[in-house]
Amino acid sequence: MRRVPWVALGALMTWLGAWAASFLQPIAALLPGCAFKRLTGFACATCGLTRCLMALGARDWSTAFHWHPAAASFAVLLPIAALWDLRRAWRGDPYPRLPDSRLARLSVWLGLIAVWVLQVARGI
């Protein structure tokens, strides 16, 4: 199992997903909007993700960054993570454990909340 580059495979699947999402462009206006936003009037943390993914599929990076800065930044980091994972799998190293640190967990929570606040503030 250590020899399987799961992160690299995940990156490949994400890229394929973005490529497939670009085919949704002609019917983008017909896709139903976010149910959370319809009910509350506020964007959810993932609002803009579909449009970001469609823009990524079309390799339109600036539009993708506009719709969901966090997801677009994540997409930029994916090839780096995939390369790291391929090297790890080649060497047969185990995946590192998630840090048992309250600070690390709190930072991720704050990051997620910050993304949400950003999307709400920009009215995405």
Next chain:
Amino acid sequence: MEWPFAAAFRALRSPREAFAAPPPGLGRAVLDMALVWVPLALLNATWSAIRGLRVYESLRGGALPVHVLQWLRLDPGNLQELVAALPAPPTFGRLWPWLILLVPLGALGTWLHHAVWDHMGLWLLGGLRAESGFRTTLLAEAQALRFAAVGTLVGLLGFLPGLGVWLVLPLLLLDAYLWMFRGFALAARHGCEPWQGLGATAVHAALLGCGFLGLLALLFAMIRVAP
């Protein structure tokens, strides 16, 4: 002799006791999950495909669900133009080999997906112990999904003519329970509090549920309630 799926229904009724026994090996747990889930998922996918093809054909014929479109604030005229230009659907004879290939892959992919996101959720809630890693999450997910697979069987009721519309809400509630059910397996195998396991699945749902899953749920609901 026990009824088929009796153990699964018992586990779903008493989720705290469902994972009290010592766990099997990971390979055994994944095999047990696949043996129960894949045939049920194939049945569900076959029925969905047949129903989906029929709905697609009726949409191309101009039978648009106007009340659904109005509720979604969409212009039926736009959709009419779009569906008129759509190609004819493939026959089921051309589709079923793809189902046989994609359904087992989908089941395994879903298991891995749940494991990754629930593991992340559990970490965010401080539920991971130093001695239990991702392998423990994979095991917990395989055990939980083996029981939760009966939801696929119950979900077939949603295709019954006339009854499907009325069952959309109860089936969505059942889906929500089956989603949270994984939390009990996570808590038992990781030795953390049940609220942390349940919270992990809730964090997972909050991060993904607002986006693609909501869209997929809506599409499946439309297939079931379409004329």
